[in-house]
Amino acid sequence: MKRSRRHRAATLAAAAATLLAATTAGAAPSTASSGAPHPTDHAQRAGIARGGDAFMGWSQDSTTAAPTQKQAADASTLAAATQTPGIDVSKWQGNVDWASYWSQGKKFAYVKATEGTTYQNPYFAQQYNGSYNVGMVRGSYHFALPDNSSGTAQADWFVDHGGGWSADGKTLPGVLDIEYDPYGATCYGLSQAAMTSWIAAFTSRYKARTGRDAVIYSTTSWWTTCTGNTSQFGATNPLWIARYNTTPGTLPAGWSYYTFWQYSDNPVDQDYFNGDLAGLQRLALG
Incomplete structure (x- = not known):
């Protein structure tokens, strides 16, 4: 979604889009000689001006096509369960x-920690510790650059x-945020098989390091396009589905229910845990 209402980023988004459009007009998304990625036009309109600026759900569209009758019935059944509200934040919220x-x-709150292998959220400590200190159950996420x-x-x-x-x-x-590439091709130039292998490498290493299965955040459309809608992770990794809709x-494929649902970005990213607070605390305990 071409988002301009992200907290504290509307002015920056407009300025960044103007500046970067002037310097990259007519050029395909590319990487500078320093290795810093250049955002696509779409990403620039969302306020992403440079590497590290990406955030969970940056490309979401709240005007997706209406679901079929069966899809609506299935979704209504899922949404009928008790939902526990939370938010997710990144550097944009300061x-x-x-x-x-x-x-x-x-x-609960999820906080962006990292992107790629060079970026760290400069507000991470305030956001991660601050949410914990007021009583929230908190976690962190990584924006993947495969x-x-x-x-x-x-x-x-x-x-x-x-x-x-x-x-x-x-x-x-922790969460693996794997979604549309703000700096280039939709699937980061990887085949469906290569993308699946990349995700498997990340999740396997994360579990080896922490003892926990990482949550996977994505959209059904991206997952289908870029992994071939693999069901490989449904039995192990909790799903965080992103869809700005009702x-x-x-x-x-592979998931019969979602664990988290990002349903809006107004005035900050809004999320549900699919269960009650006791269930959320059980997930935290492992």
Whole structure:
């Protein structure tokens, strides 16, 4: 979705789009000699001006086609269960007023920690520790760049820079945010088989390092296009489905239910855990 309402980023988005359009007009998405990725036009309109700016759900579209009757019935059944509200944040939210979100009933938060193998969220400590300190169950996520380095290398970078896990009952397993490429081709130039192998390398390494199966965040459309709708991870990795709509819609192959659902970005990314607070705490404990 061409989003301009992201908190504290509307002005930056417009300025970045103007500046980068002037410098890259007519050029295909590319990587500078320094290795820094150049955002696509779509990403620029979402406020992504440089490597590291990507955020969970940056390309989401809230005006997707209406689901079929069966899809709507399936989604309604899924959404009927008790839902626990939370949010996810990145550098775009800066220093977050966690007490305010706690008073609004948000019980959990996910914080962007890393991207690729070079980026760290400069607000990570305030966001990760602040959410914990007000009583939220918190976790962190990694924005994947599968064309940048191996899944193993990115899992290590993530774990070493905020993506770890501890059995304190308030720390959720880390998330692999695998979605549309803000810096180039939709599937990062990988075949469906290669993408599946990359995800397997990341999730395997993450589990080896932490003892937990990483949550996988994606959209059904991206997953189908870029992995061939593989069902390989459905039995092991919790699903975080992204769809800005009134229902989560059809899920990727292998998952019969979602664990998290990102359903809106207004005024900040809004999420549900598919269960009650006790269930969320059980997920944290492992």
